[in-house]
Amino acid sequence: MTRPFWRRLLPRTLLARNIVLLIVLVMLSQICSIVVLLHYVQRPRVERAAAVFASYVTTLDNLLAATPPASRAALNARLDAREQLPPEAAAAPPRDWLRAYRSYQRGVFLDSLQKHLPADMPARWQTEGAQRLWIRMHAPAASAAGVGDAPNQPYWIALPIPADAQGSGLEAAIFLSLGLGVLAALAGYAIQLHLNEPLRELTGAARRVSAGETPAPLPTDGPAEIAAVGCAFNQMTHALQEAEATRALMLAGISHDIRTPLTKLRLSMAMALPDGADSSFVVAAESYLDQIDTILQQFMDYAGSGEREEAQPGDLNALIERLAGDFAGLGHEFELSLGVLPEVPYRPISMMRLLMNLMQNAIVYGxxxxxxxxxxERDAVTVAVGDRGKGLTVEELEKLRAPFQRGRNARAHSGGTGLGLSIVERIARLHGGSLQFHARDGGGLEVRVVLPLRA
Known part of the structure; x- marks a missing residue:
């Protein structure tokens, strides 16, 4: 089942998800706060400043129109009056996304100012160089012009921009919002680290339990929820230890109680038959007794696959050569192709049991x-045992991992329990490795055990 697209975009770790959630929530709250500040606080403030500034401009225009020509000329010179609008004020200012709030406030101020000024008194904002506002004033009345004056025409004057229209205070508010977002991310990171520490301890302890080890009890002095999980895990570990001890004791008792009468039965059969009697019955009976003894040993091997045995570095090739020599003495030749291997940490008895099971299966079924x-290769070594027997399908091979499962090529062989590959996989997992099945080139099966170089 494919995950939805939006779920694939989510971070994989709980730490990253919580940090992203905190940042998003803080940024959304800050954005909403800025929008409310701009629309309900700053906008009315700018509009009031524009209304006051418009009344000031209107009064100045009326005053200049009523001023005598000689005095008006001096005032126009002081106001830097110009017949043409300067080019730096006529051009539209470039867009600056980093200071979009200033563009917003400038637009609000100019729109409100134009509403309060006459239609023939446009205003232009000069952004290049000094920040100034250019207003086109009315031409003086004809009766106010003196003899020899130039024809009356409108002119532009520059006025300082009110502080309320520049929006300089919002810059600090935006930087404060960004700082709060960073602070939220750091706070989320610190909180999640505090929560992740017991989760990492729980993960490590669970992996040790799955590897057959006995981890130290988890601390239960943290938050109530984490302490409850640690307490439940400690109880589970204790219960598993008791179940393991009970199982080992039970199987040891069964093995002892069954092997004792089997030994007596062998001795009674040998003593009951007279000399010269037909020994075919004795041979068949001893074969059955050997099968029973083998089955008991397989059950014991499956029940205790070396969890209590300490791993130590060793030469895996030397162990394989010794076992191959033992099988060669029984008439079974293995072709060895052993690469250069570093020392591998393994449990000697368990690893010998693993290799013997694989080689014995290859002899019996191949x-x-x-x-x-x-x-x-890389950080692992691989041991592959192959044969040319009748191959099995992938489904059949996967079923052989489970206990008491036997392949169709094993139906003609008696004495097995279907625990051989289960024991192999259990020992491989005990070493942090894995069991793999591969079809062999030219026919047959190859069983591979991949073991890490680090214990």
């Missing part, structure tokens, strides 16, 4: 083309 290969 028969021909027996081979063992080893090689090292």
């Amino acid at each position: 028969g021909t083309g027996l081979a063992v290969r080893t090689w090292a």
Whole structure:
């Protein structure tokens, strides 16, 4: 089942998700606060400043129109009056997204100012150089012009911009909002680290339990929720230890109680038959007894696959060569192709049991083309045991991982319990490795055990 697209965009870790959530919430709250500030606080303030400024401009225009020509000329010179609008004020200012709030306030101020000024008195904002506002004033009346004066025409004067229209105070508010967002991210990171520490301890302890080890009890002095999880995990670990001890004791008792009468039965059969009697019955009976003893041993191996055995670095190739020599003495030759391997940490008895099970399975179910290969790559080594027996499908091979499962090529062989590959996989997992099945080139099956170089 494919995950929705929006779920694929979410960060994978709880730490990243919580930090992103905190940042989004803080930024949304700050954006809403800025919008409210601009619309309900700053905008009315700018509009009032524009209304006051418009009344000031109107009064100045009336005053200049009523001033005598000689005095008006001096005032126009002081006001830097110009017949043409300066080019730096006529051009539209460039867009600046970093200071969009200033553009917004300038637009609000100019719109409100034009509403309060006559239609023939436009205003222009000069952004290049000094910040100034250019207003086109009315021409003086004809009766006010003196003899020899130039024809009356409108002119532009520059006035200082009110502080309320410049929006300089909002810059600090925006930087404060960004600072709060960063502070929220840091606070979320610190909170999540505090929560992640017991979760990491729980993860490590769970992995140790799955590897057959006994972890130290988790601390239960943290927050109530985390303490409850740690307490439940400690109780579960204690229950598993008791169940493991009970299972080992029960299986040891069963093995002892069954093998004792089996030994007595062997001795009674040997003593009951007279000399010269037909021994075929004795041979068949001893074969059945051997099968029972083998089945008991497999159950014992499956029940205790070396969890209490300490791992130590060793030469895996030397162990394989020794086992191959033992099988060669029984008439089963393995073709060895052993690569250069570093020292691998393994449990000696458990690893010998793993290799013996794989090689014994290859002999029983393959028969021909027996081979063992080893090689090292990256941070792991691989041991591959192959044969030329009748191959199995992927589904059948995967089923062999489960206890008491036997392949169709094992139906003609008696004495097995279907625990061989289960024991192999359990020992491989005990070493942090894995069990893999591969079809062999030229036919047959190759079973690979991948072991990490670090314990």
